[in-house]
Amino acid sequence: MLAIVSVLVVSAAAIAGDRELVPFEIVDGGIPDPLTDLAGDPVIGKQVVTNAANATCLICHPMPIPEHPDHGNLAPPLNGVGSRYSAAELRLRIVDAKVLNPDTIMPSYYRLSGFTRVSEEHLGQTVYSAQDVEDAIAYLMTLTDG
């Protein structure tokens, strides 16, 4: 077989999303209620969103973290997202930004259906677990300098 190296999957570490969705409700362009009971942790959240093995935001977005190399630039910078959006708005944008804009290339990090030919490795799983989503939001809310 081919030795295939991927930009988006640079480590062999097993990344497991959720296999069942926590129910959530969309209200006014956001998801007001957290997906989990455990409050998001911004320190863990920073690890989640910079994890090169799991579709890190850095593939596409510039971020105010120069200690990480090679930021992508095909999506808007995340500098200041914590002041531009509420936690509820960020939650929907991470969970499934296509609810707001079906044409966006922003992946749906917490969706299970409606995909074509998902790789075996990721089949039937979300990109992020519900807790990953909450931790990511907690971190992004700290990015208040635009």
Place this chain on the structure above:
Amino acid sequence: MLAAPLAPAATFAQGWAAERYQVEDRKSGYLYLGDQTQALQDDDFLNHAFFAVERGAELWSAVDGAAGVSCASCHGDAAESMRGVTARLPRYDSERDGIINLELLINRERERKLKAEPYAYESEDLLALTAFLAFQSRGIPSEVEIGGAAAPFFEKGREHYFPRRGQLDLSCTQCHDERDGMMLRGDRMSQGQTNGFPFYRLSWHSMGSTHRMFAWCNNAMRAEPYAPASEEYLNLELYVAWRGRGLPIEAPAVRR
């Protein structure tokens, strides 16, 4: 948005003016490389892919198989007999009733004419002979046939290119038509042209075929790749070659 300007090309040891890397709006991946990588491709002595070309030249004239002949026994000097062949590939093949590419043609010649075993796809020897033959078409504009019997296969290739795939729900066109020039992590995205294949990819530390690249891109979308030499990738290869019609064959290219 932050689309960075294309890196200026320093030298053109292939003897090509910068314009040769672009035909109308179609641009070679070369134009998206940094100066240092361009310099590697420009200089046949530095270009890592020339180890493969040299190996391919040896294979071309090496007797192998039960027939006791080499490719050169019949075809002679590849610089003459194989000039331009790659520029017209892939193409429709009536025996397969499907698309055939350079790799599969080489293997068919091995089986039929040399009575030798076909090479494994992506093996060093197949990449080497492919690189050697593609090199014989350097500078000749790619011009594939998409009409007639090729048409339904071309259509399937086109239909592969546009839909979103994988867990990240992305399509070829979203990256290579709509966002070329932008950075995807450390990679500057090109138009995804195939006129440089087989190429030497620095991040792979090896030569690679178009089908290996397609699989890499499928993995980037978290889509299940198809097998090398699958009908899906052969049809896609035809569509992608047509997308880059007119671009001179630049094999063997060097890419990041």
